[in-house]
Amino acid sequence: MTRSLTPLEFWVLTVAGLCLFFGVWAIASLTHVTAERFLPAPWTVLAKFVELTRQPFVGYTLQHHLASSFGRFGMGFGLAAAIGIPLGLLLGWFRWLDFIVTPVFDALRFVAPIAWVPFAALWFGTGIGGPVLVIFTGAFPPCVINAHRGARFVEPHLIEAARTLGAGNWQVITEVLLPASVPSIVAGLRVSAGLAWQSLVGAELIVASSGIGYLLVKGQASISTSIVMSGMIAIGIVGFAIDALLQAAEARIRRRRGRAN
Amino acid sequence: MLQAGASRAARLAVGAATFGALVAAWHVATATSLLPPIYFPTPAEVWQALRQIAVRGYADGRLHEHFFHSIQLVLMGFVAAVSIGVPLGVIMGASRRAEALVNPVFLLLRPIPPLAWIPLAIVWLGLGDAAKVLVIWFAAFVPAVINSYAGVRSIEPHLIEAARSLGIRGFMLVREVLLPGAMPLVFTGLRLSMQACWTTLVAGELIGAILGLGHVLYQAGLDIFPAMIVVGMGGVAVAGALTTLALDWLEDRALPWRRA
Numbered sequence: 065m066t067r068s069l070t071p072l073e074f075w076v077l078t079v080a081g082l083c084l085f086f087g088v089w090a091i092a093s094l095t096h097v098t099a100e101r102f103l104p105a106p107w108t109v110l111a112k113f114v115e116l117t118r119q120p121f122v123g124y125t126l127q128h129h130l131a132s133s134f135g136r137f138g139m140g141f142g143l144a145a146a147i148g149i150p151l152g153l154l155l156g157w158f159r160w161l162d163f164i165v166t167p168v169f170d171a172l173r174f175v176a177p178i179a180w181v182p183f184a185a186l187w188f189g190t191g192i193g194g195p196v197l198v199i200f201t202g203a204f205p206p207c208v209i210n211a212h213r214g215a216r217f218v219e220p221h222l223i224e225a226a227r228t229l230g231a232g233n234w235q236v237i238t239e240v241l242l243p244a245s246v247p248s249i250v251a252g253l254r255v256s257a258g259l260a261w262q263s264l265v266g267a268e269l270i271v272a273s274s275g276i277g278y279l280l281v282k283g284q285a286s287i288s289t290s291i292v293m294s295g296m297i298a299i300g301i302v303g304f305a306i307d308a309l310l311q312a313a314e315a316r317i318r319r320r321r322g323r324a325n
Numbered sequence: 326m327l328q329a330g331a332s333r334a335a336r337l338a339v340g341a342a343t344f345g346a347l348v349a350a351w352h353v354a355t356a357t358s359l360l361p362p363i364y365f366p367t368p369a370e371v372w373q374a375l376r377q378i379a380v381r382g383y384a385d386g387r388l389h390e391h392f393f394h395s396i397q398l399v400l401m402g403f404v405a406a407v408s409i410g411v412p413l414g415v416i417m418g419a420s421r422r423a424e425a426l427v428n429p430v431f432l433l434l435r436p437i438p439p440l441a442w443i444p445l446a447i448v449w450l451g452l453g454d455a456a457k458v459l460v461i462w463f464a465a466f467v468p469a470v471i472n473s474y475a476g477v478r479s480i481e482p483h484l485i486e487a488a489r490s491l492g493i494r495g496f497m498l499v500r501e502v503l504l505p506g507a508m509p510l511v512f513t514g515l516r517l518s519m520q521a522c523w524t525t526l527v528a529g530e531l532i533g534a535i536l537g538l539g540h541v542l543y544q545a546g547l548d549i550f551p552a553m554i555v556v557g558m559g560g561v562a563v564a565g566a567l568t569t570l571a572l573d574w575l576e577d578r579a580l581p582w583r584r585a
Contacts, residue, residue: 068421069421069422069425073422073425074421074425077422077425077426078425078426078428078429080426081425081426081427081428081429081430082429082430082433084426084430085430085433101448102448102449160339163335163336163339163340164339164340164343165343166340167336167339167340167343167344168340168343168344168347171344171562172562174561174562174563174565174566174569175558175561175562175565176520176523176524176527176561176565177524178440178524178527178528178531179527179539179542179557179558179561179562180558181531181542181546182531182542182543182545182546182554182557183551183554183558185546186364186546186549186551186554187364261438262438262439262440262524265438265440265441266438266440266524266528269440269443269444269528269532270528270531270532277441280441280444281444281532283444284444284445284447284448287448289445289448292444292445292448293445295441295444296437296441296442296445297437299436299437299438299441300433300434300436300437300441301436303436303437303438304436307436
């Protein structure tokens with residue numbers, strides 16, 4: 065492509081971009097082009113963020129809200145992985161199961177996870193069960209799809225070799241398909257975690273009585289933009305951390321595979 | 326070929342049979358009260374709810390009004406996002422300077438899921454359609470930019486060099502080389518954008534709306550009317566499938582060289 069930039073040029077432009085963004089924001093709020101309650105200055109938001117970690121808002125501090133969100137996230141995501149990955153592997157191995165399950169699965173996938181909210185609330189209530197179901201429906205498809213894909217593209221001679229050595233269905237799945245599809249599964253888990261985190265925020269905006277999404281809704285109800293923005297920042301940081309963690313796991317598994325081959 | 330055709334027919338037959346069996350099982354389970362009827366509607370109730378909303382209306386509108394209102398909002402946000410996001414992504418892909426300038430801000434905003442913008446949009450613009458279009462715009466914008474950017478970067482450098490050595494630059498280069506080369510990934514981005522749009526729209530309408538499929542879901546949840554919840558979910562699925570089909574059709578038109 066075009067010639068690459070010198071480090072100096074790169075950093076100047078990077079800093080300029082960030083300054084432009086925060087500068088426009090700061091000037092807009094300082095000159096009161098927009099009302100204070102619509103667009104608080106960046107430092108006001110930062111101060112609010114720090115304050116929220118000390119003083120409870122709607123019952124809990126920011127860390128507590130995040131912790132209860134994270135608990136729901138872990139349950140929904142864990143459940144999706146625990147059911148989705150084995151199902152994907154089975155679909156990759158048994159053709160008849162693939163024929164039966166895949167059309168239903170594809171049809172259900174068109175329903176946005178958030179559309180499950182009313183049933184989630186009706187079936188499991190608004191405490192933990194409801195949000196967990198919504199997270200599950202968000203996180204489930206990538207787990208199944210990637211395990212399925214991983215199992216389908218295992219080299220046939222590996223399966224044949226296992227077969228000639230007398231491996232049964234169960235052994236082929238656990239000893240051949242599962243290890244061979246680990247990279248694909250981990251890539252799926254990463255997509256899945258992103259969707260789970262997003263679905264969690266959505267679920268908590270609508271049905272919850274604690275958690276980071278609930279904090280956002282309550283901030284919105286009291287027309288406190290700085291609380292809403294602090295919540296968004298916290299959501300962004302946690303989402304970023306989850307993704308970075310899984311990305312590191314993915315890279316590590318790739319590297320180990322590279323060495324093994 | 327013959328075998329592939331036979332396999333597809335078998336797949337279709339088994340799929341249809343599965344759906345039939347599922348509906349039958351659903352009917353039996355609800356008719357015998359194996360599943361509690363307050364929580365699980367019978368197929369007949371769903372059919373009645375569908376007729377009710379289609380003929381008499383429910384939640385302040387008839388089915389087609391909700392349906393087209395939702396589709397209209399999604400398309401408005403989607404088109405606005407794509408018409409800004411794709412050019413921005415292409416510029417970031419083509420120029421390292423533009424990339425260095427825009428990327429950090431983009432990296433800051435990207436981890437915030439579009440749904441988290443809903444409360445802010447409501448504070449800014451209220452519960453009307455403008456707030457929803459803003460959030461949908463945001464949901465579609467990020468995937469559109471990222472994939473257009475990745476699309477331009479995925480073009481083999483010697484293609485661009487060859488074009489340059491033939492004296493093609495500027496707008497010509499964008500139109501003849503960069504855009505066509507980026508197209509496959511751009512469409513991947515549009516597909517992701519479209520999915521994000523629907524998720525966001527439904528969430529936005531569940532939180533507050535006067536018309537739309539999400540509003541039907543909200544009202545049905547409030548009235549504890551499970552049959553209508555099923556109708557609303559079906560509506561969302563059909564609308565999502567229709568827009569995805571429209572994208573497929575568009576992709577087929579935009580990438581004639583990939584047609585089989």
